[in-house]
Amino acid sequence: MTSSRSSSRNSIGGIEGGKAFPISSGMSLSHWLQSVRSSPLLDYRSTQDLPTTADVVIVGSGMSGTFIAYELLRQPNPPSKVVVLEAREFCSGATGRNSGHCKPDQYRGFVKYAKLFGEEQAKKLLDHEFKTWSKLVEFVEKAKVDCDLWVGDTFDVAMSPEVARDVVAAFDAYKAYGEKSAYGGKVDHINYISDPAEAEKVSRLKGALAIWSWKASTLFPWKLVAHIMQLCLDKGLHLQTWTPVSSVTTSGNRMWSVHTPRGVIPAPTVVYATNAYTSALLPSFARYIQPTAHMCDKVVPPRAYAGGHALQNSYAVILPAQLGAYTINPRCSADGIVLFDGWDLGRGKLEKYLDEDPRRLFDDSLNGFPAVTEAINELTSTALAGWSEGENAAGVGPVYAWSGIIGLIADTLPFVGAIPDSPGQWVCAGFHGHGMAHIFSCAPGLVTLMQGGSWAETELPECLQLTPERLGRIERKGLHFQP
Template sequence: MEKRASIPPGLPRPNPTVSYWQDPPSQLANHRTTPDLPKTTDILVVGSGITGSSLAYNILNRPSSHSVLLLEARTACSGATGRNGGHTKCASYRDILDNVRDLGEEEAAKITRLQYNTMRAIHAFAREHGIQCDSLQGDTVDVFYDQGQVEKARNAVAKIKRILGEKDPAARYIFYSAEETEKKFLAQGSLGSLQYEAGSLSAYKFVTGVLDLALKKGLNLQTETPALKIARNEDCQKGWTVYTPRGEVKAKKLLLATNGYTAHLYPTLQGVIVPLRGHMTAQRPGSGIPKEGLGGTYSFIYDSNYEYMIPRPPGSKFAGDILIGGGAARAPNEGLFEWGETDDTTTDDFIRSYLEDCTKKYFGTNWGEDDPEGRLRKAWTGVMGFSADGFPLVGQVPGEEDLYVAASFQGNGMVLCFEIARALVAIMNEGDEKELNKWFPKAFRMTSERTKHKFQGKLHSKVSPMDLELKSQG
C-alpha cells in the first residue's frame, strides 16, 4: 500500500471511459464562458464536480461581488461525480463505532447528521431549483452475507439510536430476517438485511444544473483547461498563480476541489490523499425483476467490503436498469492494484466481469432470464480520493495563505460534498466559528497533524473486535 500511495496522480487522462450518465453529454460539457482565459480573478476553483460546482454557487450566492473562475481539465463534471452510481446514501452505521471510539460521541453524531442532512439537502435543492436529475427519495436496503457484519450492524444501530435518540430520522433503521429479505427485496441466500432512508439521482445532471445556476450568477466556466501547476504570486502579491496550456491566471484565493488528483497540484499531499479507481456497470434487468423496477437502492455486504446497486426509477431513461459498482475487494490482493490508479480510460477485466456476474448471483432464481440484448449495457471507471484517517480534508492548507482544499471523500461524496462546500465558503470568509462548529465536524478540518498519518487503505469496511462488543457495553 505504501508503494501504491506514493504514485503521483498526474492530470486527468484524456478520452476517459464514457459513463452511463454522460451519454448524451450536457450542453455545458465543452462550455467556455469567455473565448479567452481571464488573466486575473478574485476566486479560482479547480474541479467541476459536485464540490467545485457547489463552491462556485455558494460563493456567487453571497451578497459580495467576487469574480469566480472555475477550471476543469476535461469536460464539465467529467470526474468522479459524473461517474458514480448516483447513490445518495449515508450508511452512517458502518463508521459510527469507529467514530465514537476515535472522536467521541458528540463528533460522531455531527458526522452522522451531516451525512443525513446533505442527503436531504441535495434532493431539496433539486426540487427548489427545478433541476431535472431523476431525483428519487425513499429507502435503501443493505443485504448481509457475513455474520460478523450482521453483528456489527446491530451494535452500530443500537449506538446510533442511543446517541441521536430513537425518534431522530437519521436513526431510523429496520432489520429483516433472511426470509423477509427475499420476500421483500428478492435477494437470495442472505443472512438478513437492514432498511433505512436514502435516495438516488443523476449526479451528472444535478451538477450541470448547479453549474447552470452559477453561470447565471456570473460564473466563468472554462472546460478543457487543465491546471498544470500552481505557485504563490510573485513580487510579494497575495494569492496564487495557476498555470494552464492556455496561459496563466492570478487569483486572490485558490480552491482545490480536485479530490483524488489533489497531490498533482500540491505535492505535499502526496500519500495524504490517495486515489482509488472505482468500477461501475449499467445492466439490463433479468426477466424476474419487476417491470416497474425494484423499490429502492441496495448494498450487498460481505466480509471485507460491499457492492452498491441503484435501480433506475420509473420515467427515467432506461427505467428499470440496474447500476452496480464495487467489486475491487473480490479481485486478486483485494484490489490493491486499484489504489493509486488514475487511469479512467479503461476498465479491469476481472472486476468488470465480476460485477456483470454478481447481479444474478445476488438475486438467484428471482433474476430470471437475461435480456435478449445481453445483461451489460455499459461499464466505466472513475477516480475517488481517500485519506489516512478516513475523513475529508477541508479548509485552508496549513502554512499557505489563500489556498484552500476540499477533497478525499472516501467514496461518499454525494452525502458530504454539498454541505462541505457551504462550510468551506464560511471558513474562507472567516464566518462565525462558533456557529460552524455546531454542525461541522472538527475531524474534517484541514490540519498539519492530519497530513502526518500513514495511509493504510479504506477504513470501516472490515469487522474489528470493537464492532462485536456486547450491546450492553454500548
C-alpha cells in the first residue's frame, strides 16, 4: 500500500528503522493554546513522582483520552486508579490545534462510504455523526461549559460547475437511498440553494454556485476538554503532563509495562488515544494511520466583516479536486476571529515541503507557511465581497498560523476497539481530521467494550470497529491515504 501523495511517507508512519520519531517539544502554539497560558492544567501533575501502579493507563490527554477517562470514572464500578499520560502540555495535540469546528457530515460522504462499506453502513455513519454532534451540544449546554459554543447553520458551498455536479450527485444518491430503504436517508433538515445568485447572496462568496446548509457547531475545544479533565481530577484521576511514553512492553501475568523517562508504570489495561502518533508506539499501525502536518490560519476580519456585518455561519468551501477545499470558522459568538483550515489552495506546496523530509509529517512547530497564508490572502480578497476594502488596515488579515498533525486513515474512519493479539490494550485513534464529529460517541463506545460489553451495545457503526478483518481488507484493497 502506498500513499496517494508520496511513497516515502507510507514507509515511516511514526517510525524509521524501528526508531520512533520524537514528538517535538518546540511545538507552535495554536490560537487556543495562546489563550490559556495561565491555566495550571498545561503542566499539571497530580503527584510529584510518577505513579508506580495503575489499573488503566491512557496515553494522550486530548478529547479522546480525556473523555475515555471521564466515561470510565463515571461507571458504577470504576477502576480505582486511572492515569493519563501526556507527552507535552495538556491537550496540546490535534484537539488543541484544530479550528474548533464540529460539523456532522449529513450527506456528502454517503457515496464514498457506500463504496467502502455498503449503503447501510454509510447511512449509519451519517446518523452517528449527527448523534455525536447532538451529544456534544447537549453536554456543553447541560453542564454550562464555558467553551464559546455556537450552534447555527453550516454551509457546504460549491465553487465550480464540476463541484456542484459532484455534490448534487452525492446529495441525490443519499436522498434516493432514503426513499428506497427502511433505514431512511432523510434530507428534510438540509436546505439546498441551487440558484447561483441566491447562493452568492447568502454565503457572501463571489462565485458561489450552490449551498447546502444544516445545523453544526463551533467552539473552543481546549476549554471543553479542560472542563472534562477537571471533572476527572475531582474523581481521583492521575494526570501527568510532560511524560512521553517511549514504549509499552509485556511484563507477564496479563500486565503491561508503560515506559517513560520518569519511570515505568505496570498496568493490566492500556488505552492508546494517540491519533496520528499511534504508530510511534504500535509500529504495525504505520500501515493504517498516516500522520501529516496541517496548517490553520488565524485571521482578523476588516470592518466589512466585523460587528453587525460579521460572518454568521461556518463554511466548507469546496473547490475543484485539483485545488482542494477549505473551511471557515468565524467565532461570531466570541472574539470574532476567523479561522481558516482544510485542504486549501496552498496545500500543494505544503505537501512538497513535507515530502522532502518524512520527519516533517510530525512537525507541529510551524508557526506559518507562506504558501498557505498567501492562499488565504487571495481567497479573502477575491472571494469575500468587500473584504479587500479594509484589508490593509493595521492588525487586519492573517496574523498567525500554526501546524497540527492529522491522522489520515486508509479507509477514512477511526479505529475503535481491542488491539488484536494484545489482551488489555485498546485504541481510539486515527480520526482523519474529523475527530470532533466522532469522539463524543467513540469514547463511551470504547469504554463499553473495555467493560465487557458487545459491539452492538456501543451503538456505533460496525465499520468503526478495529478488527483483523478490517485491517486485512485495507491491505488487500491497497487503499491509499487521502484527505
